[in-house]
Amino acid sequence: MNQRFLLLKGQIIGGRYLIQQVIGSGGMSHVYLADDLKLPGKQWAVKQCFSFPQQFTNIEDEAELLTTLSHPRLPRIVDFFPPDVKGNAYLVMDYIQGVTLEKYLSSRSGKVKIDFIIRLAEQVLDVLEYLHQHDPPIVFRDLKPSNIMLTSQLELRLIDFGIARNYKQERSEDTVKLGTVGFAAPEQYGSGQSDARSDLYGFGALLLYLVTGGIASEWSDRVESVIRRDCPNEIIPILRKCLQQSPEDRFQSASEISRTLMNYQQTPSNSPQAIGTGHVGTRVITVMGVSSGAGATHTAICIAHYLARTSSKVAIVEMNMEASAFTRIQQIVEGEDGLVIQHERRFSVEGVDYYRQTEREYLIELLGGSYNFVIMDLGSYHENDTLEEFLRADIPILVGWGSEWRMQDMSECISGLTRYPQNKWVYCLPLAPSDAVQRLRKLINSNKVYSVPLHLDPFDRCEEMDKLMNQLFKGIIPDMVKRRRFRFGL
Structure with a gap:
């Protein structure tokens, strides 16, 4: 996004939101920390989205999408200002204090405990199951470390719904090819329409990225050699199935992965009599x-x-x-x-x-x-x-x-x-x-x-x-x- 569209500290949006500083930037957006002038002490995240007139409906679609969601691991949208004559639109949402998973991993050189990885995986599956249960399902499409925020208690929050979309049954492929290379499913780049199973591919890519210390996010014949040795063996078939090229060969729902993961944790070797x-x-x-x-x-x-x-x-x-x-x-x-x-x-x-x-x-x-x-x-x-x-x-x-x-x-x-x-x-x-x-x-x-x-x-x-x-x-x-x-x- 062109730097000339950056808001300055002290500017006010909608007569209420006082801009303090930039806290994030993407290809076509900036996110600011803003004080609420009507609620002293309350702060919000204001997302400034820039688009051309033909893209205005996309911005409004994102706002409409977010307002329908209610889940503790998703940001809550509280206000929306449609695109002005310059193409700037603003989403006002919960300010989530913490660090992105990307920065968290970087600060630890990619070395985190297996317990942390498993807990994070369970939280990701929880929110994906919520999104996919909508009618039509909501597909996040960009599940990567920089789009995951961790609170001070290491609780996960998904951020940046810029390319999320409702699944459209009548289409054979996505109109716009979007997603982060290495984490996005193959169908997001022209081989078909993305659906809930695309997010399951993204989940597998994220999990593989974590258990390889950031080395890999795509499956290959040699990838098992770089998976950390303390990773439970039962995780390997989950990764392999999530990262299949064809959606039909993957898990078919987040809940199916959750059950598989939980079953591995509940095998007889974990039962009291076997300990x-x-x-x-x-x-x-x-x-x-x-x-x-x-x-x-x-x-x-x-x-x-x-x-x-x-x-x-x-x-x-x-x-x-x-x-x-x-x-x-x-x-x-x-x-x-x-x-x-x-x-x-x-x-x-x-x-x-x-x-x-x-x-x-x-x-x-x-x-x-x-x-x-x-x-x-x-x-x-x-x-x-x-x-x-x-x-x-x-x-x-x-x-x-x-x-x-x-x-x-x-x-x-x-x-x-x-x-x-x-x-x-x-x-x-x-x-x-x-x-x-x-x-x-x-x-x-x-x-x-x-x-x-x-x-x-x-x-x-x-x-x-x-x-x-x-x-x-x-x-x-x-x-x-x-x-x-x-x-x-x-």
């Missing part, structure tokens, strides 16, 4: 309550200290930034009356390392450490990013209510998650009678439903609780080793 003490790496246990107060934190602490008594190296992570349970524990451990604000978020109790109010960015580093087990306290169930952690864990534990009148909470939660594989889930019902346990087992067709005994002090060893833990972790841990007890109290 031996000789396993190298960190096993993740997530604990989530069906609702607030169900006992997720109490259960997570019980599990952490049970595993620590087996000589395992254990960390327990508080994933809710608003939670206060670990703060209160740290105050007691360190003997302080005031709030724990300035201290390290990490503290230890009886062989367990506690991480309070932990951001996801740090969690990724933690999972690559030397712990045998990382227990995540996810708090109560809700459709957000903690659910992703629950689904990908080696042992996901759902904590419900043992009382008869609250059993419906568990049933409704399970029903709301039926679209996800549940074969490795464990269900815990505090103080539930045996008939309640049997009913739930029959309802969900799973024997992994347990009644949790009364255990007032989660740090203390309890014979009945140990019996339950022995059932949950049979074959995983060595014989119990007694340790000095920690009393939770003043």
Whole structure:
């Protein structure tokens, strides 16, 4: 885009948006950071698009397209100014603080953890599935590192919908050939019309780019030689299928890839019975309550200290930034009356390392450490990013209510998650009678439903609780080793 069309700091768009600085540029657009004069303190991203009169409809199409979308991984458009006499149009959208994946990878010389790559892949598939479920499907067509923004917590946001389009069934090929070389599917360059499967090719190219440290984004006979050695072998067939030249030979939907990826993570080698003490790496246990107060934190602490008594190296992570349970524990451990604000978020109790109010960015580093087990306290169930952690864990534990009148909470939660594989889930019902346990087992067709005994002090060893833990972790841990007890109290 010609530099003479650049807006200057201090210019005002639509009598409301005060331009501060340029934060990005593309072939036919600039993006600015702008202050909202009507909402002091609020900032927006203003995309300035330049086009010729015959292209005006394209700009308006992009605005219309964005206004129909509502997904946490997509920018929200809040205002639009159609092309003026000079061909300048403006889209006002959410300002996403963070860095592009391209810059993030560059700052690390392309070397990122496999856990990060898998999590990123899952997030990409999530948003692609949303786009492709529209009628007609919305095809992004330019899935590359510079079009992916990462927030401070390494959450993905897709940006730049400049070449996204609705799939048009009556056309045999795209009218305009667009996309980034190396990431765009072959049909985007004249061999056919791009559709949802074109984005799946782009997903494969992006994934290959990540697991080769930026060396390759197109499949070839020799590409496997440059894939990093710690990449799970099961990823290779996913890459190979995504990057087929013909759309008919690829996966046919993002959800199909998601299921394949999840199935690999849920193979018998990941099941509790198959995890031996000789396993190298960190096993993740997530604990989530069906609702607030169900006992997720109490259960997570019980599990952490049970595993620590087996000589395992254990960390327990508080994933809710608003939670206060670990703060209160740290105050007691360190003997302080005031709030724990300035201290390290990490503290230890009886062989367990506690991480309070932990951001996801740090969690990724933690999972690559030397712990045998990382227990995540996810708090109560809700459709957000903690659910992703629950689904990908080696042992996901759902904590419900043992009382008869609250059993419906568990049933409704399970029903709301039926679209996800549940074969490795464990269900815990505090103080539930045996008939309640049997009913739930029959309802969900799973024997992994347990009644949790009364255990007032989660740090203390309890014979009945140990019996339950022995059932949950049979074959995983060595014989119990007694340790000095920690009393939770003043």
